[in-house]
Amino acid sequence: MITCKEFLNELNEFLDETVGPETKAELQRHVTECPNCFVIVDTTKKTLKVFRGVTEKMIPGDVHDRLMKALEKKMAAKAAPPPTS
């Protein structure tokens, strides 16, 4: 059986399911046989889930307005460049 350290080094690949079937089976076996790594996998998954659940997807209206205004100014300046030639 692989060691916990070896397992932890592959934890992300295991969570993200980016390992080949052979490695995956080996990692899966470690999880079923090692209560510590089982808990680590479980709580890491939950950690990611909590973060994805609450992250804000809004932008304050005034922040948006000021951004658009700044862009408008920039575009206007570009549309009417000082004569060069």
Place this chain on the structure above:
Amino acid sequence: MPASESGAVADPGVFDESALVAKARAGDAAAFNDLVTRYERKIFRLAKHITQNDEDAEDVLQEAFLKAYEHLPDFQGQSKFYTWIVRIAVNESLMKLRKRKSDRTVPLDEPLDTGEDVVVREIAVWEDDPEKKYSREELANILDEAVQSLRPAFRTVFVLRDIEELSTEETAEALGISVPAVKSRLLRARLQLREKLTRLFKRKGDNVFDYM
């Protein structure tokens, strides 16, 4: 492992970014505004996560899109516009941090990946749905604090990979670091966050070591 847990992507998939970029490059202001509207929330959020500050995040947001507009003719279109604007925003965010960092000792570009072992100290089962014990605001504060406690080099990788859901390769490109560096930093970031949340969310008096 249920597939539904592996990242809910809110992308409708029909969005044609390269067509918009081409129009914007040809001088179509409305097309550029579409790109802005499409990505401003993500850019603001990632800037906020990296800088941990509303004012800085707004500065970063404006700087990033103004720079993108200005440098649009240089944008080659080999990478996605989104990855490109993320890269600009990350650089702007890190500059903000550097300016603020005069009192801290950790340089942002320190070599972090050399022989540092992955350490797990806290191993405990969580309560059921621990997040439900907190209000939305309390939980947001807990998560902000946890992210803030990460070193900037870990934090940026975590934000891009796990909050903005960029791929490992896109994250490497946006940060200008190698794929192995992204992987190594992400592992440490995830484990450190897990550790911090475990201290708050663990089921009391229920340590796995008790059973061993």
